[in-house]
Amino acid sequence: MAARPAISNDRTASRTCRAAALGLGLWATTGLAPAHADTVCPGNPNALGTSRTLVVDPMEHPRIGTMQYRETLPLKDHEVVLTFDDGPLPPHSTQVLQILASECVKATFFIIGRMAHQFPEGVRRVRAAGHTIATHSENHPLHFEKMSPERIRQEIDDGIKHTAEALGDPSAVAPFFRVPGLRRGQVMEDYLVSKGIQSWSADFPADDWLRISSDQVYSRAIARIEAKGRGILLLHDIQARTVAALPRILQTLKARGYRIVHVVPATPDRPKTPTEPREWYIHPPAASVAMAHWPRVPKFLFVSTETLPGPALSDSDLHGGKLDDLDRRRTTIGPLQTASPFHATLNAANNQLALPVPSQSIFARPEKAVAVSFGVSPIVMPVSHHPAVASRPRGAPRAVRADNGPRLIPGSQPIAQPNLAPSAILQR
Numbered sequence: 001m002a003a004r005p006a007i008s009n010d011r012t013a014s015r016t017c018r019a020a021a022l023g024l025g026l027w028a029t030t031g032l033a034p035a036h037a038d039t040v041c042p043g044n045p046n047a048l049g050t051s052r053t054l055v056v057d058p059m060e061h062p063r064i065g066t067m068q069y070r071e072t073l074p075l076k077d078h079e080v081v082l083t084f085d086d087g088p089l090p091p092h093s094t095q096v097l098q099i100l101a102s103e104c105v106k107a108t109f110f111i112i113g114r115m116a117h118q119f120p121e122g123v124r125r126v127r128a129a130g131h132t133i134a135t136h137s138e139n140h141p142l143h144f145e146k147m148s149p150e151r152i153r154q155e156i157d158d159g160i161k162h163t164a165e166a167l168g169d170p171s172a173v174a175p176f177f178r179v180p181g182l183r184r185g186q187v188m189e190d191y192l193v194s195k196g197i198q199s200w201s202a203d204f205p206a207d208d209w210l211r212i213s214s215d216q217v218y219s220r221a222i223a224r225i226e227a228k229g230r231g232i233l234l235l236h237d238i239q240a241r242t243v244a245a246l247p248r249i250l251q252t253l254k255a256r257g258y259r260i261v262h263v264v265p266a267t268p269d270r271p272k273t274p275t276e277p278r279e280w281y282i283h284p285p286a287a288s289v290a291m292a293h294w295p296r297v298p299k300f301l302f303v304s305t306e307t308l309p310g311p312a313l314s315d316s317d318l319h320g321g322k323l324d325d326l327d328r329r330r331t332t333i334g335p336l337q338t339a340s341p342f343h344a345t346l347n348a349a350n351n352q353l354a355l356p357v358p359s360q361s362i363f364a365r366p367e368k369a370v371a372v373s374f375g376v377s378p379i380v381m382p383v384s385h386h387p388a389v390a391s392r393p394r395g396a397p398r399a400v401r402a403d404n405g406p407r408l409i410p411g412s413q414p415i416a417q418p419n420l421a422p423s424a425i426l427q428r
């Protein structure tokens with residue numbers, strides 16, 4: 001296969017093959033990969049290459065990929081992780097391996113257990129090329145989140161089991177899982193955590209499972225990578241359109257300064273790559289901005305369920321509606337004031353000043369002004385509800401005259417009218 005020459009000349013891959021021959025498994029060795037392995041790619045001096053290997057602790061960040069989760073891989077700007085789902089399926093999976101080998105690019109393959117059982121040689125080729133092997137369930141059931149917990153666990157376990165069987169080495173299967181159709185659910189995620197498996201979503205798809213052209217796969221992949229700047233690209237190695245689009249995707253990433261990162265799980269022999277928590281966010285807050293999280297409600301441990309008695313009236317200061325500790329308060333804050341403090345300062349002479357009684361003519365108002373000022377009420381009754389207006393002929397004047405009263409605004413009542421019952425207002 002085309003990947004072979006690249007491997008035989010790559011120092012890391014040589015170690016991998018040698019370790020595999022010794023039965024040590026892939027993950028015992030790739031930690032020795034140099035941080036920058038993009039300098040050597042036989043036959044392709046302009047290859048994209050793999051810039052670095054990122055070692056992650058699956059349990060420290062159990063869910064990644066901003067398509068569904070808050071966190072994603074701690075990538076730097078212009079770093080991309082390639083992932084391929086649903087394989088292996090010849091000839092497309094083999095072609096994808098050849099394209100990746102020609103660019104000396106390492107990726108992560110999410111294998112379907114049933115496919116591994118059917119094409120075990122395909123899985124072995126993926127491992128031989130030095131890629132990370134993860135799993136993607138046994139049968140790729142749709143509506144994964146709606147299945148019974150037993151079925152969910154079975155799908156996860158069988159997928160891992162058949163992939164490991166194809167490789168002949170359980171340790172060669174990384175504890176990474178991507179749920180089919182990204183149909184994540186609580187049962188699945190809890191089970192993955194219990195097994196120490198990291199749930200992988202993605203940061204950008206290329207829609208290559210849809211009936212679109214390879215040009216569209218290419219353009220969507222590039223546009224979405226450019227929009228986020230870094231992240232996990234979701235592809236499918238069983239699709240012809242993906243095979244057709246992949247060379248252009250890799251070439252464009254190279255031309256635009258992107259770098260490929262290879263992700264492997266941490267092991268006792270291979271410590272995780274040191275990272276800061278904020279690196280696991282696509283858009284982390286600035287260092288000068290405090291992270292604002294709603295405080296988590298603590299889980300209280302109740303040592304007793306005894307119900308406390310409710311307060312009695314005697315517990316308050318009120319007795320018969322009066323405070324009973326006035327005497328005590330006087331001793332602390334002094335005697336209560338019984339008179340206004342400025343009462344004594346008033347000039348007694350001014351109090352005896354007799355002001356003239358206003359003339360009645362001061363209050364005289366023009367006829368038209370009376371209705372406006374006297375009849376307006378803040379509560380306006382609809383005109384049709386007024387007994388004098390209900391039978392008003394069409395076109396008749398709206399103003400009405402109350403019984404021996406002033407002219408009223410239609411629908412209003414004089415403020416001083418005693419018959420304005422609140423219940424009548426409420427019933428409107």
Ligand SMILES: [Zn+2]
Nearest residue numbers: 085086180181
């Ligand atoms: Zn899939």
